[in-house]
Amino acid sequence: MKLYLVPTPIGNLTDITLRALDVLKQADAVLCEDTRTSGFLLKHYDIKKPLYAYHQHNEHKVLEQLISQLQSGKTLALLTDAGTPGISDPGYLLLRECLKHDIPVECLPGATAFVPALVQSGLPTNSFVFEGFLPLKKGRKTKLEQLATEPRTIILYESPHRLAKTLEEMKAFFGATRQATVSRELTKMFEETRRDSLENLAAHYAQHAPKGEIVMVIEGYQPPSKKAAYKRDDEDED
Template identity: 50%
Template sequence: MLYIVPTPIGNLEDITFRAIRILKKVDFILAENIKNSKKLLNYYKIKNILKSYHSYNEYKIILNIITFLKKGNDIALISDAGTPIISDPGFLLVKYCIKNKIKVSCLPGATAFLPALINSGFYINEFTFIGFLPHKQGKNNKLKTICKESRTIILYESPYRILETLFLIKKFLGKKQKKISLCREISKKFEETIIGNINDIIYFFKKKTPKGEFVIILQGN
C-alpha cells in the first residue's frame, strides 16, 4: 500500500491521529525535504526511516519504489507541508502504482487553499484551483485567461513574486471590479487575510514587505 499522508501547513497540531499511526507503522517514509520532515516526526516521537523523494530524483528511484511495494511492503509519502501532490511531487508515483495494481490510500488532511477560500467570504459553490503560475514563459497568457474566468480562482504565490503577479492581475482585470483575498501564514501565529479590490491589495503590500507563502483568491462573478 502507498499512503498519501497530509502534514501540517503551519501549526504542528494540525495532523490526524490516523496520519500519526500510519507514519509509525509503514516500512519507510518518502519525504520531499528530510530536514523539514524530521521536525514533525521528532515532535510526535515517530522513529521511522525517511528517504528523499522530490522532483529531481523521482524518475531515478520510482522503479525501485514500485518493486518494494510489489513485495507487500507499505510506504507513506509526505511533502514539506499539506497534502502531497497538490503543487508538490507525487503524481508520477500514484500513476505508476495504479498501473501496477498497487493500492493507494490518500488520507484526508491539511491543505492551504481550503481555509483561504473559506476565509475570503466569496461564493465558493464553484471554483477553479490553479496552484502556482509559470515563473516566466506563459505567465501573462495564463493570467489573461484567468481574469476572464467567471468562477472563483485560487492561486498560490511566493512572497518574491506576489507584487509582480498582483500588477499583472490589475492589468488583465481592466475595469472589472472583482475583489481579491490574500491569505498568508495559514494556521501560524501571524496568519493574515487581506480582502479588497486590486488597488487596495497592491497599496497594502507596497507599504508592507510581503512575507510567507500566499494563497490568492480572485472573486468570481
C-alpha cells in the same frame, strides 16, 4: 503493499490527524520532500522510521526503486513539507506509476492551504477553480488572459517575493476593482488575511513585502449588468 499519501500540517503541528499518525507508525518507511522538515514532525510525535528523500529533483530517478519496494510488500508513506502530497507538491508521478502496476494507493484527508483561504475569503465557495502556481514565463500571459474571464472563484499559490508583481499583472488583466484576498502564514502565529480590490492589494504589498506561504483568492468574472450596459450606450451617444 500500499502507498499512503499523508497530509501534514501547513503550520500548526497539532493539525495532523490521528489517523495520519497511525499510518506513519505502521509504515515501513517514509518518503519526504525534505527529510529535515519531515524528521522534525516525526520526532515531535516520537515516531522513528527510515526517511528517504522524494522531491521534484529526484522523483524520476528513484521511481523504479520505489515501485520495486512496494511490489516486494513494503508499505510506504509519502509526506510533503506541508499540506497534501500531489497538490502543487510531489506525489502525482509516483501515484500514477503505482496505479499502472496495480499497487494500492490511499490518500488520507487532511490539511491543504487553499481550503481555509477560500472559506475565509468571503468569496463564493460553491464553484471555484484551483490553479496552483501561475507559469513563471512561458504561457503566463495566456493563463492570465484565460483567468480574466473565469466566472468561478479563482485560487492561486504564490511566493512572497513575486506577490506584488503578480497583483500588478492581475490588476491589468482582471481590472483594478476586482475583489481578492491574500492569506499568508495560515495556521501560524502571524496568520493574516487581507481582503480588498486588486488595486489596493497591489499598492499595499508594493510597500510591505510579505513573508511566508501565500494563497490568493480572486473574485470570478462578473459580466456587466444590462442596466450598466444601457448606461454606457447612452453615454457613448452623447
